[in-house]
Amino acid sequence: MKAVVLDTDDQFHLADLPEPVPGPGEVAIAVAFAGIQYGDVLVRGGHFPLPRPFVPGFEAAGRVIAVGDGVDPGRIGQQVTALTSGGAYAEVVLAPDVLAFEAAGLDPRTAAGFGWITPTAYDLVNTVARVRSGESVLIHAAAGGVGSLAVQFAKAAGAGTTVGVVGNAGQTGYAAGFGFDRVLVSEEFPDALDDQRFDVILDPIGGPARLANLERLAPHGRLAVYGNIATFEPVQVSANDLLMDGKSLLTYNSNLLSQTHPERLADSARQALRLVVDGQVSIDITAEYEAADLDTAVQRLADGAVHGKSVLRIA
DSSP states (O other), rough: OOEEEETTTTOOEEEEOOOOOOOOTTTEEEEEEEEEEEHHHHHHHTOOOOOBBBOOOOEEEEEEEOOOOOOOOGTTTTTTEEEEEOOOOBBBBEGGGGGGGTTSSSSSSHHHHTTTTTHHHHHHIIIIIOOOOOEEEEETTBBBBHHHHHHHHHHHOOOEEEOOOEESSSGGHHHTTOOOOEEGGGTTTGGGGGGGEEEEEEOOOOOOHHHHHTTEEEEEEEEOOOOOOOOOOOOOOOOOHHHHOOEEEEEEOHHHHHHHHHHHHHHHHHHHHHHHHHTTTTTOEEEEEEEGGGGHHHHHHHTTOOOBEEEEOOO
């Protein structure tokens, strides 16, 4: 089969590889489209200790063509969207049965865009920060895949005021289209907010922005951390200071959750998928690439030049 391989030179190369065979609890999927995500940037940068050469790609949409032991043979032929630990940038990928979701109501392109971002956005709003009716929400990286979905899930949960923060002025109009009441450019944060405080803040940024976010929490506010786009340098936080105002700093790691409690991630993914299929939440595919152009796609993501969701056409 044809596959994209990340080699020791930190470059993506097309290669011919044997087609994988599903093991116990796995399904094999003939991939139509694969989602491109920030994990690809991290893998290329060496932040995950994965042996190379390695077939990346963590989000796949296509048709189940084989199943391993313990999996219902009736799944063969199903159109699915799947979360994987790698291998989606290939004509066939293996995925855990529990993380391969029937997606008959979505076209394969949108199903690939569903990926990790949709259950992540759903969980950040509903199971981590637990947004309540009328609460104010601030969302960083508001023009990105998670940010553009999170505001929709927040509105569905009854959020009051929602404010987004984007990387540059060219992204403000795009983010506003998803329902934000106000959108700021990162250089304006936090000064443009005056004394405004928030019940919930979603933070994939890290560094000084993380400390500024803590300062912007209202009493009993929740800061949900799920990435470090700006820097991996640690941030020191005083638990005593948090306690005085009843503030909470919470973290979310969907990759870890898929390993420790995959059924929890699966439950959130199914609930999020239902909202997408029903049209209550929209996944915006803004770019489609061929396999030979994956280097360009990942670099644009690393440079912050992407809004919405990008996908890779496989078949």
